Amino acid sequence: MVKRTSFAGDACPIARSLDALGDWWSLLIIREALFGVRRFGEFQNKLGMAKNILAARLRSLVDHGILETAPASDGSAYQEYVLTPKGRGTFPILVALRQWSEEFDDRPEEIATILVDREKGRPVKKLEMRAEDGRLLSPADTTLKPRPAPRRRSA
Amino acid sequence: MVKRTSFAGDACPIARSLDALGDWWSLLIIREALFGVRRFGEFQNKLGMAKNILAARLRSLVDHGILETAPASDGSAYQEYVLTPKGRGTFPILVALRQWSEEFDDRPEEIATILVDREKGRPVKKLEMRAEDGRLLSPADTTLKPRPAPRRRSA
DNA sequence: CTCCATTAGTTGCATGATGAAACTATGTTG
DNA sequence: CAACATAGTTTCATCATGCAACTAATGGAG
Known part of the structure; x- marks a missing residue:
């Protein structure tokens, strides 16, 4: 299988982040969302990206818990994409x-x-x-430690 | 043209960053480099990625001024990839x-x-x-302003 | 110096991802 | 209800990714 590599199971938190938002568009979608963009067409206009790619990315961001869908705030029957706390955390x-x-x-x-x-x-x-x-810390002032075992029954 | 979009000419600084390091591997390569990895084979072992992709990424990072090649520090005739200040700035x-x-x-x-x-x-x-x-500022405490006109060369 | 293993790549090919445009299904408006 | 806008999906050509095999230089042992 040639399968595009996923970092979802990786133990490195950086790789795990990249798995959710490490592609070309996700962070730009989030950027727009942080500025209040909520509707499909609005994202599409502002970013100038293909609609199929936008649809795929929105789905992925929803799956990752970064966006969630909500009924449109203007009373129409359409839906909106709004950031979750996890999304705003970016x-x-x-x-x-x-x-x-x-x-x-x-x-x-x-x-x-x-x-x-x-x-x-x-x-x-x-x-x-x-x-x-x-x-104040520089990179050299830091180091990595194994994550402390959360106290729970035997692992 | 179907050409993969590049953000190199975009006016948004986030898009410009992503143009240099917004793919799946670049930030992981930089992560390794920050931990002292310098040699091609070392990157390949640690990251477990295909050698052709690694070669392409290293070239791109060098082109972007994030890495630079240097003669091997162990006296051998091979070369090493070391972070520039721009690279450490990530x-x-x-x-x-x-x-x-x-x-x-x-x-x-x-x-x-x-x-x-x-x-x-x-x-x-x-x-x-x-x-x-x-x-301390929250996202809502910030806003974007047009970049101030550059002061005529005072450098 | 010779031979072989190591290092650092490149090339070829199969497959997955991306993007433009056309198409569809609703929802909204006059 | 006809026309239009919104929010997608589908189709197809092209690009990027990944594995494996190949090549070209070191480097080291004898």
């Missing part, structure tokens, strides 16, 4: 991707928008990794 | 992906490792978005 991922472009893109002048603090209109700070006690 | 993205799994995965018990502060051995804090002045 926000830091999108911010990290955005900031990486802002910092390292070869043609930053082509970037149209910046993310700002609504209250002050100033750019948000770079995401930073901190220890429990608040110390 | 670390927050990987952390965000990891934390999303840790928080929302349906089978967290399958996740093998946790990222900890090396000094204390305690899990790192969740990434949080803050304003310039340090206020």
